[in-house]
Amino acid sequence: MLGKETGVGKFTDWGTFNNADGTITINTNGITGKIEAFTPEGAAGVITNEHNSLGVKGKSNEIDNGEKLIISFDTEGACMRNIRIGFDSMYGNYIPGSGPDARTTWEATYKGSMARNGEFQADMNNSDGDGNNATSNFVIPGDKTDKIVISTYSPTDVHSNMVVRFLEFELSLCCGEPDDVEPSEPSEPECDPTVTTDVILGKETGVGKFEDWGTINEDGTLTINNSGITGTITAYTPTGE
Ligand SMILES: [Ca+2]
Ligand SMILES: [Ca+2]
Ligand SMILES: [Ca+2]
Numbered sequence: 001m002l003g004k005e006t007g008v009g010k011f012t013d014w015g016t017f018n019n020a021d022g023t024i025t026i027n028t029n030g031i032t033g034k035i036e037a038f039t040p041e042g043a044a045g046v047i048t049n050e051h052n053s054l055g056v057k058g059k060s061n062e063i064d065n066g067e068k069l070i071i072s073f074d075t076e077g078a079c080m081r082n083i084r085i086g087f088d089s090m091y092g093n094y095i096p097g098s099g100p101d102a103r104t105t106w107e108a109t110y111k112g113s114m115a116r117n118g119e120f121q122a123d124m125n126n127s128d129g130d131g132n133n134a135t136s137n138f139v140i141p142g143d144k145t146d147k148i149v150i151s152t153y154s155p156t157d158v159h160s161n162m163v164v165r166f167l168e169f170e171l172s173l174c175c176g177e178p179d180d181v182e183p184s185e186p187s188e189p190e191c192d193p194t195v196t197t198d199v200i201l202g203k204e205t206g207v208g209k210f211e212d213w214g215t216i217n218e219d220g221t222l223t224i225n226n227s228g229i230t231g232t233i234t235a236y237t238p239t240g241e
Contacts, residue, residue: 001166001167001168002014002015002026002071002166002167002168003053003054003086003164003165003166003167004052004165004166005086005137005165005166005168007052008052009049009052009053009165009166010049010052011024011047011049013166014026014035014054015027015034015035017047021044022037022044022045022046022047022057023035023036023037023047024047024054026071026073028171029171030075031073031075031078031171031173032073032074032075032078033071033072033073033074033075033078033146034071034072034074035047035054035069035070035071035072036069036070036072037056037057037067037068037069037070038056038067038068038069038070039056039058039066039067040058040064040065040066040067045057045058045067047069048061048062050062050089050163051088051089051163051165052088052165053087053088053089053163053164053165053166054069054163054164055069055161055163055164056068056069059159059161060159060161062089062161062162062163063150063151063152063161063162063163063164064152064159064160064161065102065152065153065154065157065160065161066151066152066153067151067152068149068150068151069149069150069151069164070147070148070149070150071147071148071150071167072146072147072148073146073147073171075173076173077173077174078146078171078172078173078174079110079144079145079146079171079172079173079174080144080145080146080148080169080170080171081143081144081145081169081170081171081172082139082169082170083108083139083140083145083148083167083168083169084137084138084139084140084167084168084169085106085137085138085140085148085150085164085166085167085168086128086135086136086137086164086165086166086167086168087104087135087136087137087162087163087164087165088134088135088162088163088165089134089161089162089163090102090104090121090122090123090133090134090135090136090162091122091133091134092122093154093158093159093160094121094122094133094134094160094162095121095122095124095133096121096122096124099156099158100154100155100156100158100159100160101121101154101155101156102121102152102153102154102155102158102160103119103120103121103152103153103154104119104120104121104150104151104152104162105117105118105119105150105151105152105153106118106119106140106148106149106150106151107148107149108140108142108145108147108148108149109145109146109147110142110144110145110146110147111146114142114143114144114145116140116141116142119153120136120138122134122136123135123136135165137165137166144174145169148167150164199226201213201214201224210222213233214233220235221233221234221235222234
């Protein structure tokens, strides 16, 4: 989990805050990412620690109308799954039908596609069971995500703001292209490029035998089997037989 669902929340619950540019660096078991803030004009902004959560420096230290917080991973193939995201400080202005009628907006993507997005308002149904309208959390749908954009939209641009309290997810390295993951299609096998095995077939010096390569078969081929990853060595005559 990045951030803290309850209690005192600090920058260090998310990663390393960089004073030089106002971003946060994430490093989870060597899989790296960053959190960036943007102003309503799209310029780089500064992340704040407000309400035990993350906000964007500007009109207020929370995420105000048009400001953005972007959480992304840049390690090749890194993806988040089963994401739950929590918000705080969505008070009266976020009540549906209120004057400002403000809402929190979110967009999730993987490698720039598979876009999912939505918006929601104050937690009037007590969906998280804490009895507090201003706090809520929800699960981002979809299989893979490497980037999440959070913003606030208020049609009347009345002072309305919220903060991101926490982000809970499973993080792994994923295989396959973005369009391989339609729910109706078989999922790609998991891979871990960080796991490698050194293999030598044959013998560099000394007595070399078939067994140094694999298993010789009746048809004269050799079967290779390295930790369950299999292959074949086949000989052909000049005529291709
Ligand atoms: Ca702000
Ligand atoms: Ca607020
Ligand atoms: Ca709530």
